[in-house]
Amino acid sequence: MTPLDDRGLTLGDGLFETVLALDGVLVGVAAHLDRMAQGCAVLGLPMLDRGRAQAEMQASLAGVGSHARVAVRLTLTAGSGGRGLDRLTSPSPRLFATAAPAPAPAGPARLLVSTVRRNAASPTSRLKSLSYLDNVLARREASGGGCDEAVMLNAAGEVACAAAANIFWLREGRIFTPALACGVLAGTMRARVMAASAAAGVQVIETHGDLVELEAASAAFLTNALIGVRPVERVGTTAFDPSALVQRLADAVA
Template sequence: MTWLWLNDGLVSADAACIAPGDRGLTLGDGVFETMRVAQGRIGHLARHLDRLRQGAEILMFPQPDLDRIEDVLRRVVRHNDMMDGSLRLTLTRGCGPRGVMPPVQPSPTLLVTAAPPPSAPLPPANMIVSTQVRRDEASPLSRIKSLNYLPNVLARLEAARQGGDEALMLNLAGRVAEASASTIVIHRQGRLVTPPVAEGALPGIARAVLLAAGMLDEAPLDLDDLRHAEGVFLTSSLSVREVASLDGVALARMAGMADAIRACVYA
């Protein structure tokens, strides 16, 4: 049996019930975090909790009790006897009346679910540049893990219809922002490079770890930078994946670099 946390306690997945008036369900009014669990340890938990705090602040939620949330996450790991896998934390503004305006004193909903690790590593990605979706680098939502994920969903669907398995989203200026669920990292002239957050890139956890380790630089990127890179990679809290092609054209591959990134992010 898989156990999850919903609001005030652990419940079985079959017994969990989200209220019909929850604003996360009806309006996408919430934030989420996805965390890697390895050997029973939650990876980079402090960074995830800090990003959750920042997201709640931007959405003008009540300040979350991070100590309680940390305890909840650890209880879900223990109760499911998790050694490896992932946790998904969802925080919504909770229930509210019909309409856009939230209640004056919201009661947020906290949901934590657990998932097993993937059965096999992801193969190199065939990435398609989305022509239908752009990342709005001026929007505050570009800096948080918002439940409003439809642009990413539409970009990934567009890629799938063209035979791709990942989508690259440009910003409104036409420069590289991010993939549908990952940070874009390229290797050029001996260094790893990723777009700045100001370009519409989500401040990813793996990205932050690589920056702190001195392995990664920030610079605006365009499509030619990807086409001429020595290697292109997708990084997230759960995976590091090399990109094999962009819009059907093969990209340069760099042996060993994905492993070096993994070693830094998942140490």
């Protein structure tokens, strides 16, 4: 049991990763561990024990039975640290993993533009930190509006991401996605999609685009490690048509 003075519990001081397991095999785990290790460096936490992390994730799969598709969450906290904001001089992080069935999403996504803004100036906007309340509130707002996901803009009004996914859109044969400087997490599936697009000879442009630019697109899609590539049906009242290119990218990274 996590102690009541754990900094992940009391302050959100820590990181997490969510990895897809297919038939017991962790998909793209190296990229997830790379990102967590980079996050440890940013937060000033000790070096990630990659071997233990992978062992914890693999062990967590024993608790979900024979499900073919499983989400494995790896959590790293800064450990116990006394009262207040300051950590111990030599923190002892806690590392553990949990797993749960993760059915593939059904059909294209409907998106609502959230009133919750992404803070592009915050270092945590580019980390999978345990402080995820803005994303929780954005997803709650989308669910309350009958939608699957939320589009999050940053303080400058630029499209940043979805609550739990990166976002891409198509226009005139090119693919656009928000630049990391917009307050975007460098998603593992985002990187795979960009590589697959380049391999297919399709230009990907990292942009500082606003909602008008997104709504003018011919198609859009979301990406993360669990959903892969999921087409977007509509953003607010703006509808998108199915795209053969989006389906090809989905097949390429499946």
